[in-house]
Amino acid sequence: MAQLIDGKRLSNQVLQDVACEVERLRSEHNVVPTLAVVLVGEDPASQVYVRNKVKRAKEAGMGSILHRLDAGTTQGELNRLIDRLNHDSQVHGILVQLPLPSHLDEDEVIAAINPAKDVDGFHPLNVGALAAGQASLVPCTPQGCMIMLHRVMPELRGKHAVVVGRSNIVGKPMAALLLQADCTVTMAHSRTQEIESLCRNADIVIAAAGRPGLVGADWIKPGATVIDVGINAVEVEGTRKLVGDVAFDAVSRTAGAITPVPGGVGPMTIACLLLNTTRAARQQLASLAPPRPSVSCP
Numbered sequence: 001m002a003q004l005i006d007g008k009r010l011s012n013q014v015l016q017d018v019a020c021e022v023e024r025l026r027s028e029h030n031v032v033p034t035l036a037v038v039l040v041g042e043d044p045a046s047q048v049y050v051r052n053k054v055k056r057a058k059e060a061g062m063g064s065i066l067h068r069l070d071a072g073t074t075q076g077e078l079n080r081l082i083d084r085l086n087h088d089s090q091v092h093g094i095l096v097q098l099p100l101p102s103h104l105d106e107d108e109v110i111a112a113i114n115p116a117k118d119v120d121g122f123h124p125l126n127v128g129a130l131a132a133g134q135a136s137l138v139p140c141t142p143q144g145c146m147i148m149l150h151r152v153m154p155e156l157r158g159k160h161a162v163v164v165g166r167s168n169i170v171g172k173p174m175a176a177l178l179l180q181a182d183c184t185v186t187m188a189h190s191r192t193q194e195i196e197s198l199c200r201n202a203d204i205v206i207a208a209a210g211r212p213g214l215v216g217a218d219w220i221k222p223g224a225t226v227i228d229v230g231i232n233a234v235e236v237e238g239t240r241k242l243v244g245d246v247a248f249d250a251v252s253r254t255a256g257a258i259t260p261v262p263g264g265v266g267p268m269t270i271a272c273l274l275l276n277t278t279r280a281a282r283q284q285l286a287s288l289a290p291p292r293p294s295v296s297c298p
C-alpha cells in the first residue's frame with residue numbers, strides 16, 4: 001500500500017512556521033502581514049475557500065480583509081478596488097478569488113495587481129520570473145505540491161515527472177518548479193496521445209486535469225509518487241462527495257506514495273498563500289529600508 005502524504009498535517013507545520021514569521025515581523029519591525037481577499041459573486045465553493053483563507057490567516061496572527069462584491073460588479077469598479085489596495089501600505093498581499101463572473105476579464109484583473117503584492121503568483125511578471133528561474137512569488141498549489149513531493153522524495157534530480165493538465169494556475173507553474181528541481185518534465189493534456197503509457201514511465205505523476213478519477217492504476221508505475229490536484233464535487237448515491245483526478249483506492253495499491261482528496265493538496269494551497277503573504281511583507285519591508293552604503297565608511 002502507498003504511503004499517504006497527509007496534506008492536513010503538513011499544512012499545519014507550514015502554518016506554524018508562518019505564525020513564527022508573523023510574530024518576528026511584528027516584534028522586530030512592528031509590521032502585521034495583511035492579506036486582502038476579493039470575492040466577486042456567490043459561487044458556493046469560492047465562498048468556502050475564501051472563508052478558510054481568512055480563518056487560517058487570523059489563526060496565524062495575520063491581518064486579513066475580505067472584500068465581498070456583488071456578482072454585478074463592473075470591471076471598472078473591480079480595477080478601482082485593486083488600485084486602492086495596491087496603494088494601501090497596510091496591505092501586503094492581494095488575492096482575487098477565481099473564477100470571476102464571466103463578464104469580468106480575469107487577465108486584466110490579475111495584471112492590475114501590484115506584482116509585489118501578488119500572493120497568488122499569477123501576475124505576468126511573476127509568471128515570467130518563475131519561467132526564467134528567478135526569485136518570484138510562486139503560485140500556491142504548485143508550491144504546496146513541491147513541499148509534499150520533497151517529503152517523500154528528498155532527491156528529485158533526474159526523476160521523470162509527468163504533469164497532466166496545462167492550466168496557468170497549476171500545470172504550467174508546476175512544470176517550471178519541477179524543472180528547477182532538475183526533474184525531466186513531460187506535460188500532458190487532453191490532446192496528448194498515449195497518455196497512459198507516458199504516465200506509466202514516470203517516477204512522479206501530478207494529476208491536474210479536473211476530471212474525476214481520470215488516472216487509474218494501470219497509468220502508474222509501481223512505486224511512483226502520485227500528487228492529486230483535482231478537487232471535483234460528484235454525487236455518489238445521492239450524496240455530494242469530493243474526489244480527485246486519481247482513482248484513489250486502486251492507485252494506492254500500485255503507487256509508492258499518494259495524496260488524498262480531500263486533505264491533500266487543498267490545505268497546502270491555503271498554507272502556501274499565507275507563506276507568500278509573509279514573504280511579500282518581508283520583501284516590501286526590505287524595499288523600504290534605506291540603501292546600505294556599498295563601501296565601508298572611514
Ligand SMILES: Nc1nc2c(c(=O)[nH]1)N[C@@H](CN(C=O)c1ccc(C(=O)N[C@@H](CCC(=O)O)C(=O)O)cc1)CN2
Binds near residue numbers: 048140262263264269
Ligand atoms: N485566486 C485563486 N483562486 C483559486 C485558486 C487559487 O490558488 N487562487 N485555487 C482554486 C481554489 N482554492 C483556492 O483558492 C482552493 C481549493 C480547495 C482547497 C481545499 O482546502 N480543499 C479541501 C476541501 C474543501 C471542501 O470541503 O470543499 C481539501 O482538498 O481538503 C483550498 C483552496 C481555484 N481558485
